[in-house]
Amino acid sequence: MNGRGWGRGRGRGSDGGRADDGDGGRARDGDAVRLRSVSRRYGAGDRAVTALAQVSLAFPRGSFTAVMGPSGSGKSTLLQCAAGLDRPTSGSVSVGGTELTGLSETGLTLLRRDRIGFVFQAFNLLPALTAEQNVALPLRLAGRRPARAEVREVLRRVGLGERARHRPGELSGGQQQRVALARALITRPEVLFGDEPTGALDSQTGREVLELLRGAVDREGQTVIMVTHDPVAASYADRVVFLVDGRVHGELAGARAEQIAGHMARLEAVPC
Template sequence: MNDDAIQVRSVSRRYGSGDSAVTALDEVSLAFPRGTFTAVMGPSGSGKSTLLGCAAGLDRPTSGSVVVGGTELTGLSETRLTLLRRERIGFVFQAFNLLPSLTAEQNVALPLRLAGRRPSRARVREALARVGLGDRARHRPTELSGGQQQRVALARALITRPEVLFGDEPTGALDSQTSREVLALLRDMVDREGQTVIMVTHDPVAASYADRVVFLVDGRVHGELAGAGADGITAHMTKLESVPC
């Protein structure tokens, strides 16, 4: 089995046509090894979220290919793409996207119910316990702090036991202390359970929890750092923001 959870091969993504066309990604090639934590950073408009969308099968590249765990996404029907995302990929966003009328355990169980499966209460409680909320299963979102709501969202993403967990600014709506707690939880899942995490962030402190940081500028890869601290990442970002277009 290939050691890469995801391979992005010469992926370009263009929007529009003619003189008004915008190139969001330009011949990007990246590999994301299994059991690693990768942060993706870059100035505003650099293509971070577009890269995440293409890698996760949420968006289709204009050219190039994406391989998820040996499955080539190019050419898959929308139905097969939906099944792949549902069964093999997890998502956590800045907005928690919890249903306010449901309890924590009902929110966590929702992906399996939408897939026509009946999750066992033990499995749901196990997912909540993984994120430190085993005692909050019956609480509704309004009864939980922002950090706790994001932990419920994380448990919901993990209930399907995904091969890859994608985060799009997952700590962007949290205070610094709560953000560190969620990031430490992600780091622990990588180290102890071999989870693969790919996270888009603008925050150098958040990125410092990753094994490596990949930098994008104008839709192209502009290097990466491995094992860097927040200060080193900040310094690199400062250089990138002065890169001429």
Template sequence: MNGSDDDAVRLRSVSRRYGAGDGAVPALDDVSLAFPRGTFTAVMGPSGSGKSTLLQCAAGLDRPTSGSVVVGGTELTGLSERRLTLLRRERVGFVFQAFNLLPSLTAAQNVALPLRLSGRRPARGRVREALRQVGLADRARHRPTELSGGQQQRVALARALITRPEVLFADEPTGALDSRTGREVLALLRDMVDDTGQTVVMVTHDPVAASCADRVVFLVDGHVHGDLATPTATTIATHLTDLETPRP
């Protein structure tokens, strides 16, 4: 797939293998994808299809065995570990199924943490705005144990957004939530794309969650097996069933 200057993330011929020699296991095999700025993309596929590996390579959390990954015009594959860490810290946001909040810190302190780790003193107004963006302006002084699961995930979203990242990666962000709370978190992600032009790339196994995206990309055995634009839960479920049905 050809990329353009409008792409927030671009992968070209990316492969990722674990192990060496004849025992090497391919998690991704010659994957080329582009994620345009200001769009919401869901990545789906059967278990073991390479979804999380794709996310980790695209976000700079893992290095591909071969191929090219570009985030916001910066080629990742040749960066030193230090420069890669700085890029992840300043230009990429992460949200995962596990909220990964520090229990001893308040919501505001958890949100401010990425800025403190980069040596910057977070402005109180900026932290407050990030919490307001996820509907938790009145929970700034609460610790994680004083928040519901959905509220903790919202804090994790605010923490991911505090650096104003070029792209937000989400790995099963609603997997630990009940359906109603999950819908609220998905609505927040959708609003971020529509209202602020945020780029979101989300791995999910849930067709309903994926239907919130602009596009769904399907992986099977480390290969891209098509995509759907303006997807619905029904069309996604049908496509997944076709992918998982053994061929004669």
């Protein structure tokens, strides 16, 4: 399948994509997530490992960003720090203007519950619950009693309006990931984070999930930040940010899958 080139006003270079090494972390109105000089180190002394090194990035509201890079480049660490799942060693992260650095663990938990959605490669559905019960779970954990119509509507949006009473074991992998997406969207999060959300799916089913993510951005104004290794998946995004050895190594806007794949091949060919 060819990449779709979903550029949103960033402009394309002569090859259909634009590499950019500018200051991605400078403050701008309308940013859903902002990282400023974020570093994350694990361990101490000679055994310390730097997963992120002085990363500055801004993710505008209503945009779809893919994050790519070679194995060990820091993609998942960036996602975890941006989503408040991990604390940076230095630097700052803000979500919707809320600075995460000074939040307590309880504060971070509440922020993730109320303002952030997650979709992972593993669907993480509870097997004993129906699709609609799985979708309603985040609201119940927040002390809300969700209306059945509200749950059915979000299931309808992901194409599962007729499968509300089916349990995960009665659904295909793609349908389970749609339930997971509906569960993430039910809270109307400010930001939706995806960690290889199509990694466990076949190509056709993966495209269907990507179309849903793209639609959530275009029709609902959702902000999506997705880590992926797949150039086709990344081509659904407005821009692709590349990491190498924990540092931002440029980006492409409005690029097709083959252009993204070519850029990745060049990054992986650079000697460490």
